[in-house]
Amino acid sequence: MSETPVLSVKNLTTSFLVDGEWKSVVRDVSFDVGPGETVAIVGESGSGKSVTSLSIMRLLSPGSSRIEGKILLAGKNLLALSEKEMRGVRGNDASMIFQEPMTSLNPIFTIGRQISEVLTRHKGLSKHEARAETVRLLEKVRIPNASARFDDYPHQFSGGMRQRVMIAMALASRPKLLIADEPTTALDVTIQGQILDLIKVLQEEEGMSVLFITHDMGVVAEIADRTIVMYRGEAVESGPTEEIFHRGKHPYTRALLSAVPRLGSMRNRKWPTRFPVVDVSTGEAAEPAEVAGTVDTRKTPVLAVRNLVTRFPIRSGLFARQTGAVHAVENISFDLFQGETLSLVGESGCGKSTTGRSIMRLIEPTGGEVALDGYDVLHLDQVGLRNMRKTIQMIFQDPFSSLNPRMTVGQAIAEPFIKHRLGTAKQAREKTADLLRKVGLSPDMASRYPHEFSGGQRQRIAIARVLSLDPKVIVADESVSALDVSIKAQVCNLLLDLQQSLNLAFLFISHDMAVVERVSHRVAVMYLGEIVEIGPRAAVFENPQHPYTKKLMAAVPVPDPARRGIRRGISNEELKSPVRPMDYRPPKREYREVSEGHLVQVA
Incomplete structure (x- = not known):
């Protein structure tokens, strides 16, 4: 240099x-x-x-x-x-953006005040000058209607827009160096693409150096x-x-x-495929074989969802009258068969996690029908609900928050088995040891506490706990999105192996398109609470029809340096709001069959 x-x-x-x-x-x-x-x-x-x-x-x-x-x-x-x-150096000569903007923004001050403070402190601008410069910075990072949003608070912005605010704050004093520490990890794939483009464009305009930290x-x-x-x-x-x-x-x-995982790597493969397991000492990885299954769609589905609706009331005014509703899930239908993985994909706020929770009645649906292995889920009483939950279990994104820090992992895994009275304490211990082996851990780890394990090991423990009731269906809600790439591969392989050996059905909820392509039999794409495209994995990935599906796939970062000059075009749009007035009537949707089982919503 x-x-x-x-x-x-x-x-x-x-x-x-x-x-x-x-x-x-x-x-x-x-x-x-x-x-x-x-x-x-x-x-x-x-x-x-x-x-x-x-x-x-x-x-x-x-x-x-x-x-x-x-x-x-x-x-x-x-x-x-x-x-x-x-x-004097921080925020002036060098600025830093962190992974989670909400931990860096003060929730009790408006975003305009927080950016202006940088300008008055480091640049000595008057209050009026600082306001004008803040609005200019917000426009520069493509915040729509910047002057009107000056007095908004952090909670009034989406995750992607909050990250833009953080970039505006970091650029306020025109630093020579911008350090970006995992600034896109917590964001959806389309928002991630926008933030990467924004950093590239601003770097060119400002002539700034960037130190970018990522996995x-x-x-x-x-x-x-x-x-x-x-x-x-x-x-x-x-x-x-x-x-x-x-x-x-x-x-x-x-x-x-x-x-x-690379998008497109599953072309010409019929079944989900294990991730390559890499030997860190040699760097070598054998391409694994497909995990051939026995999904028989002629049989009765283990889970059948019909016209599911989940809405959350919005109340305001002195008497907290309902003035509208969040249409989180709007009239969706699908089947899930034994031994099959159906993936629900889409950005944050599209309703995919609410769908998973509604099926399990962790959230009460507003309407529709859910049939699970003979249970009419939406009409069960408390006893019926308790029995039903032996059939369906959920793996969450953060295993640490779903494990009790005061219980050993052995106690945590055995707890559902004991609560449902499925056997004696001795049988529970034997089951725990067997499950730890199944998820690739040692039975003598049962006496340890959750904090003594890595993130990937904790997710294995959460999977073992879920398996203690021998469920037929597992809802995996962003269960690998917080993990490092090699740990993600190991946990996905574990899920595929368990599916094959135990004939499990997975409802796999994720925004990671490359992982979804590898683990799925079928894929449903969700947008604003509705399924806009559903079909066999190969059909959806190799012949996407809906504009939103195409947008999701185009936004996935590809590990190829030849793409470095590519600009996707920065969009100012946030995901549209699912909030509707009281008198709103959703339009009747129609679907077109592109090929066998591949349905696309007609605009």
């Missing part, structure tokens, strides 16, 4: 004080970020990538952390600055000029992104790339 780098990190070592001893979590990391350049740091949870970014901004607690080496920002050594001088190789391919691969606290490989992707030398780099 001929020009002087904006950021130069030399021999960075970060340690934490654990039980009176210093333990290094980042070791001897060095890299530069040039003017106008995007450098990505990639790696899985625990690799040290976020600690590297927090070390650069000196946001770690000085009492329990130690940062050694050199961090030069525009020639200034950040490690030699006082805390007061560092406050998503598709995102890296689309945004980074150069890439640094981190593994267990060390930078194991770095170089131009194209070089890393096509000629990566380190086994971990190759392992990371092999584990990424």
Whole structure:
């Protein structure tokens, strides 16, 4: 690099004080970020990538952390600055965007006030000037009707729009360096595409350098000029992104790339297919075989949903009268057969999770019919509901919140078995040991607590708990979306293996199109509470018909650096609101059959 780098990190070592001893979590990391350049740091949870970014901004607690080496920002050594001088650097010379904007935005202040504060503090602008500049920044990040939204609060924005507000705040003082720490991980695929495009466009306009931290190789391919691969606290490989992707030398780099599910990889495959399991020491992965099943659609479906409607009342005024309703699920119908995976896909707010919860009566539906293995679900009393839940179980996105931190994992797995009086305490222990083995864990782990396990292991424990009642149907609600790429592959393989051995039916709820393509027999695409397209996986993915299905697929980041110049076109649209007035009558929908079992909603 001929020009002087904006950021130069030399021999960075970060340690934490654990039980009176210093333990290094980042070791001897060095890299530069040039003017106008995007450098990505990639790696899985625990690799040290976020600690590297927090070390650069000196946001770690000085009492329990130690940062050694050199961090030069525009020639200034950040490690030699006082805390007061560092406050002048943060938000001024260097800004940072985090994964979850709601943790960075103050819920009690308007977004206009929060951005204006950066301008008055760092740029010395008057209140009037700061307001005008804030509106300009909100327009720059494509917030529709920016001047009217100046006085809105964070909760009045969608996730994607909140992330745009965070970018506007980060850009307020025109920093030389923007550090983006997993800024798109929590977002839907279409919103993620918009945020990536926005960062690229703003970078070109402002001539800003970007340090982008992620575990998503598709995102890296689309945004980074150069890439640094981190593994267990060390930078194991770095170089131009194209070089890393096509000629990566380190086994971990190759392992990371092999584990990424690619859209289109299931062409000409009839059945769901296990993910390649990668040997991190060699980087090699064998392409696994299909998981052939026995889905017999001539038999009675284990789950039949007809005209399901779920609406939430909106009340306002002094007497809390109902003034409208959220039409979360609107007149949807589908069947699910034994041994089959039907995936519900769509963005946040489309109604897919509400559908799963309504079927289980965790949320009370407004109308329709749900038949589950002989149960008329919507008319069951409490005793019937309790018995029905032996047939259908749910795996949630965050296993930590669904496991009691005060119970050992053995107690947690055995609890449903004991509560439903399916056997003695001895049988419960034997069942727990068997289930732990089934999900790839050791029976002697039963005496440990949830916090002693990794995220992937906790999700395996949650799966074991669900299996303790021998259900026929499992609703998997975003059950792998929070996991790293290699852990995601392992958990998906586990679900496929369990389906094959136990003949389970899965309702797989996800917004990850590449994972859905790999695990599904059939796919239903949801938009604003309605199914707009449903059919066999190959038909929907290889011949999408509805404009929304096409939009979802076009937004998926592809792990190919040749796409780096591509712009999708930044849309200002948020997902339309499902809120309707009291007198609203939903239109009668018609469906066209494109091929056998492939139905598309007629506009």
